[in-house]
Structure formats: C-alpha cells, structure tokens
Amino acid sequence: MEKQILALQIAHILGEEYPRNWVLNVIEIPKQESHGDLAFPCFPLAKTLRKNPNLIAEEIAQQIKHPVFHKVKPMGGYVNVFLDQTFVANHMLQQIFQDPAAYGSHEFGKGKSIVLDMSAPNIAKPFSMGHLRSTVIGNALANLAKKCGYETVKINYIGDYGTQFGKLLAAYLKWGNEEQLKENPIQELTRVYVEFHKAAEVDPSLIEEGRSWFKKLEDNDEEAVTLWKWFKDVSLSEFEKIYDLLGIEFDLTRGEAYYNNKMEGTIGLLKEKGLLEESEGAQIIRLDEEGLPPCLIRKSNGTTIYATRDLTAAIDRQRTYNFEEVLYVVGQEQTLHFQQVKQVLKKAGFQWAENLKHISFGMMLQDGKKMSTRQGKTVLLEQALEEAIKQAAKNIEEKNPYLEDRHTVAQQVGVGAVIFHDLKHDRRNDVEFSLEEMLTFEGHTAPYLQYAHARTTSLLEKGNFNPEEAVTSIQSESAWPVIKTLRLFPEIIEKAFKEYDPSKMAKHLLELAKNFNRFYAHTKIIGSDESQELLTLIYAVKLQLKEGLSLLGIEAPDHM
CATH class of the missing domain: 1.10.730.10 (Isoleucyl-tRNA Synthetase; Domain 1)
Structure with missing residues (x-):
C-alpha cells in the first residue's frame, strides 16, 4: 500500500512523462535502516529534467505528504521515506484480521485460467530427483496463481511415447525378466534400458531396432501395444506413491500417446497453411525468418516426434480450457523445442501462441554432474x-x-x-x-x-x-x-x-x-x-x- 501511495504522489509531481507504474518499479527498499523504509532514486530524471539529482530529490521531498509517511528526507539523490510505524502496523493488522485467509490475495487473475504442464515423468523410468524440480515448481506456481485469482489446470503430461519406448520394448524382449518386472517394475525396466544403451555402444544396429519397435507401436502392433500398456500401468502406480508423499494432486494426468490419433489433424492443418516442406523424406517447417532451425514434424520413416505431439496438445488445450496462459514447467535444455513449437503455432495463425510460456529451470546435479537414467546415474526421489x-x-x-x-x-x-x-x-x-x-x-x-x-x-x-x-x-x-x-x-x-x-x-x-x-x-x-x-x-x-x-x-x- 505504502509503495503505491508514494508512487502515485511522485507520478503526480513529475507529470505525465513519468506514469505511476514506472515510478512504482523504480522505488527501492533501502539496505540500511537509517535510510528509511522506501527510497526513490532521482538519477534517471537528471537528464530529462536537466537538474542535479540532489536538487530533484529536495523538490520532490517537500511535496510528499500522507499520514502513512512519518518523515520524508532527501539523501544523496534519493527521496528517502520513513513510514509511520504505528499507522502501518495498525492498518496491516486490521487487513489481516478482517479476513485472515484472504490476506495477500489479488484479483487480477479473476475469470482467467492458466494451464500448467508439469512433473511429466517418463514411464518405465524411476522418478528421480531431476523430476522433483518440475513437480514442486509447477505446484508452487499453481498455488500462487490461485492466490492471484486464476483458475488453474495442473496437467501431469506423462512421457509415454517416442523412440525411447521402442528402445525399451526391444530391450525388454532381449533381456527382460517377467518375474522381476512384477516384483519391482521400475527397477527392472531401468535395468534393461541401461543394458540397451551399453549394448548399443558396441552394436549400433540396436538403435535401428528400437526405432522399428516404436514404428510398430505407432502402427498399433498387438505385442508392442500390450507390453507398452503394461509398462505404463505399473509406472503410474509407482509414481502415485511419490505424489502422495509430496501431497500433490493433478487436475488431469495424460500421456503423450493420447494425441496419437489426433496428430494427423494437426499435420493436415499445417499442410493447408502451406507450412510443410519435404526434406530428405522427412516433413519439416522452416523457421529461418525467426532465426531458428527447422521444426521436424514427421521423420522419414513416418513416425512423429515430440514437437508434433506438443503442437497437437497446445491446440487441444486452447479449445478445451480457453487459457490465458500455458506454463510449460520443463528443464532449460528444452528451450529450443518450445521456441519452435511457439513459432510454428504463430505461423499457423494462432494468436494465442504468444501466451505459451516455457518456465525453464536448471538441472539437479549430483557431485556437480547431471543425473542420467540412461547411464544408470540418478538419485531416486522416493529414496530421498x-x-x-x-x-x-x-x-x-x-x-x-x-x-x-x-x-x-x-x-x-x-x-x-x-x-x-x-x-x-x-x-x-x-x-x-x-x-x-x-x-x-x-x-x-x-x-x-x-x-x-x-x-x-x-x-x-x-x-x-x-x-x-x-x-x-x-x-x-x-x-x-x-x-x-x-x-x-x-x-x-x-x-x-x-x-x-x-x-x-x-x-x-x-x-x-x-x-x-x-x-x-x-x-x-x-x-x-x-x-x-x-x-x-x-x-x-x-x-x-x-x-x-x-x-x-x-x-x-x-x-x-
């Protein structure tokens, strides 16, 4: 309240060239108590007003008056404000006890919705400390959004599709143990996944075998789909134990695979807009004007990729929730991916794409190094x-x-x-x-x-x-x-x-x-x-x- 009052008075003194919001952003909280409770630096005004900042501070200080201000003093180019402690304390306590649960709330989000794409662990892999970041950051942002008046939709966008699951299918069929999978599913699936990548370093043909199994999955091969569903069910059951411990609930848990039969519609739309190009048998969208590399939509073997699914998901979410914003709480290594998704949607004419925001975060390190399931180097969140x-x-x-x-x-x-x-x-x-x-x-x-x-x-x-x-x-x-x-x-x-x-x-x-x-x-x-x-x-x-x-x-x- 006090900052707003001070900003309003200073803006009135300075005139239209310096609006209240500008003044509000400039006001500081002094580091030393002897310099008061609020401070307005006059240095940015010196060039425009053609005056010494000390003189500007003196002129402004003389005109500021309000019961909340005990003393206003110019100090070294700053307008330093000392608040009336009794006035502030009494006003604040009255606000708190008028409605304790509402204190700190805002209404600027009222009538608007925010979708949060968060947590998103991959099935068949352990819920590591690395996944903790997206989960707790996303949950905190959802809570803050609610406090600001927004309706929130927390989506746990499970990683259950993509080439890595073709690799997992190939790995399980070569090295998997059914009894071990029933007894300790995540541990067994992680074991064969790590084994696959070790073996692929010696025999690169395994990578192609993994791609082949993912193509089978996309083509609804019975064996591939049955195993994949099994892996998914046991994984979600294990993940739920973690979420219960963390006390986190979602409004919707949905995997990438949900969009498998909806991607052709997206690809068709992009084709209608004249955005798709052939490149060495693959389908891409060029983003040269945006200063980005091409966005791959469909691989040369006919399979789709993460971007195709995220484009489809974004269109589906806008239709379903008519969101104000979508917050993708995903690691910073995916920055290019979200830049491409956003620009493709904008090129396709979706103005709301401007409100897709990548809330990036750094890595969870162990001994200064990135954790990796592929290399078997990770800390399990449940154990922690x-x-x-x-x-x-x-x-x-x-x-x-x-x-x-x-x-x-x-x-x-x-x-x-x-x-x-x-x-x-x-x-x-x-x-x-x-x-x-x-x-x-x-x-x-x-x-x-x-x-x-x-x-x-x-x-x-x-x-x-x-x-x-x-x-x-x-x-x-x-x-x-x-x-x-x-x-x-x-x-x-x-x-x-x-x-x-x-x-x-x-x-x-x-x-x-x-x-x-x-x-x-x-x-x-x-x-x-x-x-x-x-x-x-x-x-x-x-x-x-x-x-x-x-x-x-x-x-x-x-x-x-």
Missing part, C-alpha cells in the same frame, strides 16, 4: 524422501520423544525439507543434490521455518491467546522489523507469480522467521503490559508462515 523422513523422525526422537503423532510430523518435516531445498533457489540455477543440506534444522531450510511456526503456536498457547480477542493496534518499536516483513506479503505473492519465481516466497519466509526469532529473543511477551498486542502480532506471523509454506506445497506442524 524416505531418508529425509527417517532423519526427521530421528531428530524428533532425540529432541521431543513425547511429541504426539510423531510419524505425521516427521513426514511433514522430511518432505518439506526436500521441497524447500529446491524452491529456495532461483529456478533457473542448477541445484546440487545434498540430503545433508536439506535436512539441516538451522539456516535456510524448511525445518527452520516449520520450527518458527511451531514456536508461535507455543507462545500463543502459553498466553491463552484467542484470535477473536485480537488487538489490531500496536505501539512496540521492537516489532517494527517483523511488521515491515509481514506487510510485504501481498507484494511478494504478486512478484513471485508474475516472475514465475517461487524462491521469492521462500526468501520472504526466511526473512520473516529471522525477524520473528530476533524479536522473540529480545522481547518479553508473556506477562508484559502489552502482552495482548504482541500475541496478536505473533498470531499474524503464524498465519503468514503457515500460508506461505502452504503456497510452496509444504505443511506447517503446530508442534515439533
């Missing part, structure tokens, strides 16, 4: 989650052996640790897999936040706090760092969504927990003269920690 829960249970046993429902809390803490370890990083960066770092109960971790939340619960219980008796006025100066952080929640939600960056929420929660812990360590709360005011503030911290963690897909236990 189970180990995290086991370690959390051990910590609870040591520190609080009489805790009720220890198993549930251990699961909340262990799973939360794994999710937060991913989401605290900027999604575009690579993440080093480190079970030890995930499970640290101090520092930048989910257990640290969950413990802060449990501490608020403990304080509220000791103080016999009743939310219906909340006091929405507070005078305590020591609470100001907590109040300043709490009031940023709506802004953080909007930024995290619009920039598709859940790490902004993760970092906000860490800052809130840090400020709360400092406040708690240096302030007498229970039995003080202002006990009810301070407990009201602590309840607001509890609400925001819980809601913020929930937006990231993490639970917040009341006791740890």
Whole structure:
C-alpha cells in the first residue's frame, strides 16, 4: 500500500512523462535502516529534467505528504521515506484480521485460467530427483496463481511415447525378466534400458531396432501395444506413491500417446497453411525468418516426434480450457523445442501462441554432474524422501520423544525439507543434490521455518491467546522489523507469480522467521503490559508462515 501511495504522489509531481507504474518499479527498499523504509532514486530524471539529482530529490521531498509517511528526507539523490510505524502496523493488522485467509490475495487473475504442464515423468523410468524440480515448481506456481485469482489446470503430461519406448520394448524382449518386472517394475525396466544403451555402444544396429519397435507401436502392433500398456500401468502406480508423499494432486494426468490419433489433424492443418516442406523424406517447417532451425514434424520413416505431439496438445488445450496462459514447467535444455513449437503455432495463425510460456529451470546435479537414467546415474526421489523422513523422525526422537503423532510430523518435516531445498533457489540455477543440506534444522531450510511456526503456536498457547480477542493496534518499536516483513506479503505473492519465481516466497519466509526469532529473543511477551498486542502480532506471523509454506506445497506442524 505504502509503495503505491508514494508512487502515485511522485507520478503526480513529475507529470505525465513519468506514469505511476514506472515510478512504482523504480522505488527501492533501502539496505540500511537509517535510510528509511522506501527510497526513490532521482538519477534517471537528471537528464530529462536537466537538474542535479540532489536538487530533484529536495523538490520532490517537500511535496510528499500522507499520514502513512512519518518523515520524508532527501539523501544523496534519493527521496528517502520513513513510514509511520504505528499507522502501518495498525492498518496491516486490521487487513489481516478482517479476513485472515484472504490476506495477500489479488484479483487480477479473476475469470482467467492458466494451464500448467508439469512433473511429466517418463514411464518405465524411476522418478528421480531431476523430476522433483518440475513437480514442486509447477505446484508452487499453481498455488500462487490461485492466490492471484486464476483458475488453474495442473496437467501431469506423462512421457509415454517416442523412440525411447521402442528402445525399451526391444530391450525388454532381449533381456527382460517377467518375474522381476512384477516384483519391482521400475527397477527392472531401468535395468534393461541401461543394458540397451551399453549394448548399443558396441552394436549400433540396436538403435535401428528400437526405432522399428516404436514404428510398430505407432502402427498399433498387438505385442508392442500390450507390453507398452503394461509398462505404463505399473509406472503410474509407482509414481502415485511419490505424489502422495509430496501431497500433490493433478487436475488431469495424460500421456503423450493420447494425441496419437489426433496428430494427423494437426499435420493436415499445417499442410493447408502451406507450412510443410519435404526434406530428405522427412516433413519439416522452416523457421529461418525467426532465426531458428527447422521444426521436424514427421521423420522419414513416418513416425512423429515430440514437437508434433506438443503442437497437437497446445491446440487441444486452447479449445478445451480457453487459457490465458500455458506454463510449460520443463528443464532449460528444452528451450529450443518450445521456441519452435511457439513459432510454428504463430505461423499457423494462432494468436494465442504468444501466451505459451516455457518456465525453464536448471538441472539437479549430483557431485556437480547431471543425473542420467540412461547411464544408470540418478538419485531416486522416493529414496530421498524416505531418508529425509527417517532423519526427521530421528531428530524428533532425540529432541521431543513425547511429541504426539510423531510419524505425521516427521513426514511433514522430511518432505518439506526436500521441497524447500529446491524452491529456495532461483529456478533457473542448477541445484546440487545434498540430503545433508536439506535436512539441516538451522539456516535456510524448511525445518527452520516449520520450527518458527511451531514456536508461535507455543507462545500463543502459553498466553491463552484467542484470535477473536485480537488487538489490531500496536505501539512496540521492537516489532517494527517483523511488521515491515509481514506487510510485504501481498507484494511478494504478486512478484513471485508474475516472475514465475517461487524462491521469492521462500526468501520472504526466511526473512520473516529471522525477524520473528530476533524479536522473540529480545522481547518479553508473556506477562508484559502489552502482552495482548504482541500475541496478536505473533498470531499474524503464524498465519503468514503457515500460508506461505502452504503456497510452496509444504505443511506447517503446530508442534515439533
């Protein structure tokens, strides 16, 4: 609120050349508390106004007036604003307690829908730590979108089609063991897949054999389809165990194969538009004008590829959901693919293609190297989650052996640790897999936040706090760092969504927990003269920690 008020006043002072949104984007939060709570740099105005930034700052500072501003001071080319702490605190608490569940919500997405293409593990392969990224980033973005008013459709677009499944069929028929497949399906399918690629290094003809089996699958060969369906069913059953642990549900689970009988319609449409060209027996669409290599639509042997299916899926989703945006939460190595898909759709005349957005992310590394199922080098997500829960249970046993429902809390803490370890990083960066770092109960971790939340619960219980008796006025100066952080929640939600960056929420929660812990360590709360005011503030911290963690897909236990 305060930033908007300041931006509106400065825009009015500067005139039409500097609209409110421009001013809003320029306003900063000073790093040093002595420089106030908000700052507007005047350096960008110097050339246009032909004045020294210091003079501009002085002229602007003299004209800014509002009850929310305690003091406005020009400092080194900046307009530095000190907020009225009591005014801000009281206004914020009134907003929170008017409707606690709605605090931080926005309505700019109302009446619009967003489709999220996320998770998308490949059948017959283990659900590795690498797939965790798409799953938890996509889930957090869906939660943030809902908080901004959007209807969301989370689609788990299973990888169940393509040449690699021809290789898998060939591999199973050569080296597979039916009993082992029934006993431990993913492990057995992974074994033969790895065996295939090792053997193909010695005998390259195996690659062609794999392509031949995929052609059989596309042609509905009975043996190929029966085996493929079996592989798919056992894989989805195994994946469901992971999603249950993570607490993630989808609106639709659909494989690439769903579009097998719909791709001819897409190819026909592209042909009608005059976009298809023959090239060495294959069908392509040239994207020279867009500065991209040609997009392969059909191979010379008649099989389709990933791009053909994604083009078909995009057209189908627009017809079904009339989306505002489609967010493809897929690794950055697929950047070229999504650029091609988007440009092909635009060339075909689909204006909505501009709203297809690739939400790329870095790799999950192990010892600094990319994980690879093909080479047998991967960390299984289920094992990581189970180990995290086991370690959390051990910590609870040591520190609080009489805790009720220890198993549930251990699961909340262990799973939360794994999710937060991913989401605290900027999604575009690579993440080093480190079970030890995930499970640290101090520092930048989910257990640290969950413990802060449990501490608020403990304080509220000791103080016999009743939310219906909340006091929405507070005078305590020591609470100001907590109040300043709490009031940023709506802004953080909007930024995290619009920039598709859940790490902004993760970092906000860490800052809130840090400020709360400092406040708690240096302030007498229970039995003080202002006990009810301070407990009201602590309840607001509890609400925001819980809601913020929930937006990231993490639970917040009341006791740890």
